Amino acid sequence: MTNIKIGLLFTASYLLGGIPTGYIIGRLKGIDIRQHGSGNPGTANVYRTLGKGPGILTFIADFLKGFIPAMIAMHYFYAEGAAEFSKGHWWIPVTAGALAIAGHIWTVFLSFHGGKGVATAAGVFMALLPVPTAGAVVVFALAVAITHHISVGSMSASVALPILCLFLTDAPQRPFTLLALAVCGLIFYTHIANIRRILKGAELSFKHKGTDGPGEKK
Numbered sequence: 001m002t003n004i005k006i007g008l009l010f011t012a013s014y015l016l017g018g019i020p021t022g023y024i025i026g027r028l029k030g031i032d033i034r035q036h037g038s039g040n041p042g043t044a045n046v047y048r049t050l051g052k053g054p055g056i057l058t059f060i061a062d063f064l065k066g067f068i069p070a071m072i073a074m075h076y077f078y079a080e081g082a083a084e085f086s087k088g089h090w091w092i093p094v095t096a097g098a099l100a101i102a103g104h105i106w107t108v109f110l111s112f113h114g115g116k117g118v119a120t121a122a123g124v125f126m127a128l129l130p131v132p133t134a135g136a137v138v139v140f141a142l143a144v145a146i147t148h149h150i151s152v153g154s155m156s157a158s159v160a161l162p163i164l165c166l167f168l169t170d171a172p173q174r175p176f177t178l179l180a181l182a183v184c185g186l187i188f189y190t191h192i193a194n195i196r197r198i199l200k201g202a203e204l205s206f207k208h209k210g211t212d213g214p215g216e217k218k
Contacts (some may be wrong), residue, residue, distance in 0.1 A: 006092060009077065013069035013096040017103025017120055018086060020110050021061040022046045025054050034110075037206065038193075042115030056151045056204040059119050063106060064125030070097040074127055083129065090175040097124035101183060105190060116190040118154040121183050126213045132164035148205040151194035158187040 015199055022041035026033030029050055032161030037045040043062060047055025074098040101121050107114035125133040139160040144153035165177035187197070197203040 006077065009069065009073060009090075009092070009096055010099055011098040013073075014103040015108075016069055017065045017100035018107035018109055019061075019065060019106050019113065020043045020067070020114060021059045022115065023110060027056055028051065034113075040112065040115060047119060047150075061171050062104065062115065062119035063123040063126075063184075066097065066120035066128050068123075070124040070127035073097070079198045090172070093128060094175055094179050098179065098182075100124055101186070105186070116154070117183070117187060118158075125176075125180060125183075128162075129165060129169060129173065129180070129192075132161055132168045133141065135164045135168070136161040140170050149194075149198070151203060152198070153193055155188060155191055155194075158184040175184065 015019055020041055021044065025084065026036075026041070026049075031049075033041050033046060033049060033209050036049045037183070039045070039088055043059040043112060046058040070093055073093035077088060077092040077096075078090065080156075082088035082090075101124060102116045103114075104120040105114050105117045106112040121134065122137070125136075136157040140153040140157035142153075143156035144150055162180040165173070165180050169177055194203060
């Protein structure tokens, strides 16, 4: 394993994570998604603004942006329980996954203003910790079904994931649990505007059609 290969992995992770899927799909439909609905180029706003098909396509692409680099890191750069930092250590898949998520949220392709990181984080953790992640997906689905708010489902799943990791992982996977905890905090940060709207009773349902003007983006 060489530093050059690791550097290429990390660079590719950030750039792949940064591909602005929702923005591209919006442009193909003749609109700038940032000027519609909530103004966010993520799955929820694409779903509300452009419909089910584009929303699902956005989610799948954003999910793969996290899954692919994390899976490559797990398969080629990681050996469970490896003690030597430079040879298969946990820091490589953790960093690759974190960079993919960061690339999505702070994409270089849109002046560092991207999505909220949920779908890409789901892809990362499906590669790193598939069993706890599947449990978090169930929590997401239940929360959305009860509240009709994708934001509530996203935040609920982000809380559930590190908790599930504590019960469903062993010692070599603990660093992945720490990443899950850090990402939970990041998801809440990217949903500050949603939390404000929830407290005001003004949060949009996932069934709600987007408005012509952008809402709060942060």
